[in-house]
Amino acid sequence: MKIMIMTRLNVPKIHTCVLAIVLACGFGSAKAASELRLTNAVFQEIEVKGEDGKVERKTVPAARVIPGTEVFYVISYQNAGDKAAEKVAITNPVPKDLEYIAAIGPSIAEEVSVDAGKTYGALTALTVTLPDGNTRPAKASDVTHVRWKLASALKPGDEGKVSFRAKLK
Amino acid sequence: MKLSSLKYIAAALLMVGAQQTFAAGTLSGADVNNTATINYQVGGVAQPAQPSNTATFKVDRKVNLTVAEVGTADTTVTPGSTNQAVTFTVTNTANAALDFALTVTQDATNATTAHGGTDDFDVTNVRFFLESGATAGFQAGEDTQITFLDEIAADATFTVHVVADIPNAQANGNQSGLTLTATSREAGTAAAQGAAITETAGADTPGAVDTVFADGAGDTDAARDGAHSDDDAFLISAAQITAAKSSRVISDPSNGTTNPKAIPGAVVEYCIAVTNAAGGAAATNVTVADALAGQPVTYVAASITLGATNCTATDGVAKTDAADADEASFAANTTTGSFASVPAGSTVVMQFRVTIN
Numbered sequence: 001m002k003i004m005i006m007t008r009l010n011v012p013k014i015h016t017c018v019l020a021i022v023l024a025c026g027f028g029s030a031k032a033a034s035e036l037r038l039t040n041a042v043f044q045e046i047e048v049k050g051e052d053g054k055v056e057r058k059t060v061p062a063a064r065v066i067p068g069t070e071v072f073y074v075i076s077y078q079n080a081g082d083k084a085a086e087k088v089a090i091t092n093p094v095p096k097d098l099e100y101i102a103a104i105g106p107s108i109a110e111e112v113s114v115d116a117g118k119t120y121g122a123l124t125a126l127t128v129t130l131p132d133g134n135t136r137p138a139k140a141s142d143v144t145h146v147r148w149k150l151a152s153a154l155k156p157g158d159e160g161k162v163s164f165r166a167k168l169k
Numbered sequence: 170m171k172l173s174s175l176k177y178i179a180a181a182l183l184m185v186g187a188q189q190t191f192a193a194g195t196l197s198g199a200d201v202n203n204t205a206t207i208n209y210q211v212g213g214v215a216q217p218a219q220p221s222n223t224a225t226f227k228v229d230r231k232v233n234l235t236v237a238e239v240g241t242a243d244t245t246v247t248p249g250s251t252n253q254a255v256t257f258t259v260t261n262t263a264n265a266a267l268d269f270a271l272t273v274t275q276d277a278t279n280a281t282t283a284h285g286g287t288d289d290f291d292v293t294n295v296r297f298f299l300e301s302g303a304t305a306g307f308q309a310g311e312d313t314q315i316t317f318l319d320e321i322a323a324d325a326t327f328t329v330h331v332v333a334d335i336p337n338a339q340a341n342g343n344q345s346g347l348t349l350t351a352t353s354r355e356a357g358t359a360a361a362q363g364a365a366i367t368e369t370a371g372a373d374t375p376g377a378v379d380t381v382f383a384d385g386a387g388d389t390d391a392a393r394d395g396a397h398s399d400d401d402a403f404l405i406s407a408a409q410i411t412a413a414k415s416s417r418v419i420s421d422p423s424n425g426t427t428n429p430k431a432i433p434g435a436v437v438e439y440c441i442a443v444t445n446a447a448g449g450a451a452a453t454n455v456t457v458a459d460a461l462a463g464q465p466v467t468y469v470a471a472s473i474t475l476g477a478t479n480c481t482a483t484d485g486v487a488k489t490d491a492a493d494a495d496e497a498s499f500a501a502n503t504t505t506g507s508f509a510s511v512p513a514g515s516t517v518v519m520q521f522r523v524t525i526n
Contacts (some may be wrong), residue, residue: 038207038221065201066231066381067194067264073224075205076345083207085216092205097195097228154209168228169195 035081036154038090044071070167072104078159088150090162093117098166105163113145114138120147126131188381191325197230198378227376232353232366233262233383234269234398239328242391243284243344243404249288249337253296254307255329255401256446259351261321263383268354268363269318271297273331274389275347282346282402289343292333300328307332317352335403341449345407349391350398357488366395384469408452408513413442414459415480433526436469440518441506447514454502456507457519466523473497475506477518485520 044062047055061072075092079085094100103110111120114128126138148162181386195201205221239256241517246253261267273295276288298312307330331349357363369379387398420426420435429435441459445452461468472486475497488497488506497506506519 036207036209036216036219038205038219040205040221042201042203042224042226060373061375062226064198064229064369064379064381065226066229066383068231068383071226073203073205075221079205081211083211085211086213088207088209090205090207092203095201096201097199097201098203132276158368168201 005056008075011127016156022046035079036085036088037078037080039076040092041074041076042047042071043074044069048131064112064169067168069167071098072163072165076159077154077159079154079156082100082156084153084155086153088154090148091117091147092164097169099169100146101140101167103144103146103148103162103164105161108148108150110162110164111147111149112138113147114142115144117145120145126147153164173260175525179305186278187190187495193233193262194231194264195228196323197228197407200396202311203226205497214221222262227378228264229369229379229381229525230265231263231383232265232267232395233379234267234351234395234397235260235384236261236351236387236399238283238399238401240401241284243282243286245401245450246262246335247338247407248405250333251290251294251334251401252309252332253309255347255403256300256307256328256330257349257399257401258326258328259321260326261316261323263353264323264407266320266322266356267366268356269321269351270354270362271315271317271329272350272352272441273297273347274401275345275403280346282344283400284311284402286342286344286402286404288346288402290336290339290345292335292345292347295347296336298330298332300330302328313372319362320356320359331415331425333403335405339407341405341406341407341409341446344402345399346402348398348400350387350396352396353384368393368395378487406448406450406513407451408511409446409513410452410455411444411446412457413444415440415442417481423459431525433525436522437466437525438520438522439521440477442480442516442518443511444516445511445513453509454507455511455517456505458505459519459521460503460505461523462502464523465526467526468502469498469522469524470499472497472520472522473506474509474520475518477520479516480518480520482518485518 042062043059045057045059048058049055063112113120114126127135127136128142129135146164187505207219209216235256240482259269264432275291278288281289282288297315301311303311329460340476353366355363368382372381382393382395384397386392388400390396390398416432416437416439418439419436420428421429421432441457473488488495490499492498504521508517511517
């Protein structure tokens with residue numbers, strides 16, 4: 001997967017990227033005392049007609065997705081190490097082909113960014129600068145990144161989930 | 170200076186390319202990948218960020234299209250005219266390139282046509298032409314005859330003229346309604362109409378591009394059938410020309426111009442009024458001829474006038490008798506006058522004088 005990242009980057013950036021990977025690999029091989037695991041999965045809701053003719057909504061891994069289809073991502077985290085992890089923050093850049101709708105689940109408040117991850121805040125507190133220099137309130141469709149900050153330390157063995165909905169452009 | 174501005178343009182173009190989004194949506198077959206990252210500290214020391222796996226799905230094919238009449242009124246035609254067009258746009262609103270099969274269905278007699286009224290006749294020799302864009306509207310010499318729309322990219326709109334011939338002997342106000350239906354086909358190879366498209370049945374095929382119909386119902390097709398349709402109509406608008414001839418005595422040898430009588434030697438003014446009935450088309454190149462042979466009258470030289478307000482007016486424009494550019498002549502004992510155009514609902518007048526033998 002890291003090789004995949006490399007191939008996507010522009011040539012001038014390869015150098016720094018390689019450096020980053022070396023650092024990451026170094027930590028991986030040294031087996032960090034606290035290891036957080038993060039998995040990401042994408043789902044969609046479909047309507048299924050049962051044998052009794054009733055239409056039921058069912059969650060399935062996202063597969064039949066056309067422009068306008070809503071999908072949702074479930075990002076699961078787990079502390080697989082033996083030390084508590086503090087100041088845990090999960091960041092998910094919104095893929096460019098998707099339009100952010102909202103985070104799901106009230107357990108952890110999300111912060112969003114509308115400027116490619118430079119600044120984060122509640123969507124209602126953010127503004128977008130227009131070409132003429134004026135600003136307007138940010139909309140969900142402006143969101144480029146979504147971030148969740150855990151309020152307390154993640155103890156060994158602890159796990160949780162965060163989630164957001166988006167629509168295929 | 171020139172070079173740097175070129176560079177600037179190139180950069181701007183690249184940016185446009187990079188930010189290109191399709192109204193029809195993300196192109197089918199694209200993989201949408203998503204990776205999250207977790208940052209944390211242990212004992213106050215920042216740890217390297219851990220990326221998640223990449224969650225991915227493949228964008229399926231949304232088949233969608235729109236057929237829309239250009240304009241909001243019937244195309245007015247005259248009986249017997251050829252190469253008359255009603256015009257539609259066909260837009261590929263799918264997120265993939267498609268071919269579109271084209272078919273025309275003519276309305277049944279008495280069926281309600283596109284803009285009110287009922288169908289009276291069918292047109293003949295129906296063909297499709299692709300608008301070239303050189304001159305707006307159908308131009309037989311510029312637009313290309315087609316049988317289907319080939320390799321239409323997502324979001325692209327093409328203008329299609331449905332071209333037909335109008336039968337003779339149709340009355341004013343008669344209508345011929347028709348419906349253009351475009352049906353999605355696989356883009357396939359260029360210059361060949363692709364295979365029919367069916368929706369992917371049953372469960373999704375992960376990792377493969379499935380096909381979903383997303384089109385709305387057209388005038389004669391159902392929603393989500395991969396086709397779309399719109400109707401339009403031809404309306405007969407013929408010129409209906411009538412001519413009325415009248416005369417009045419201008420003078421006689423005994424009374425002069427005071428209460429002149431039609432006695433030998435009297436001067437009589439003939440008036441021919443040509444009327445094009447309201448509601449039809451303008452009549453062009455209308456020629457009026459009146460043969461005096463066999464009548465006991467003699468033409469008064471250089472007395473033809475054209476364009477008088479009415480038969481008793483004297484504001485007509487005098488014309489020469491020679492067969493020249495002035496639209497009127499006298500030859501072989503026949504007076505002739507011509508009018509370039511007689512609009513619907515108007516009358517034109519030719520006057521000339523004779524003496525009674």
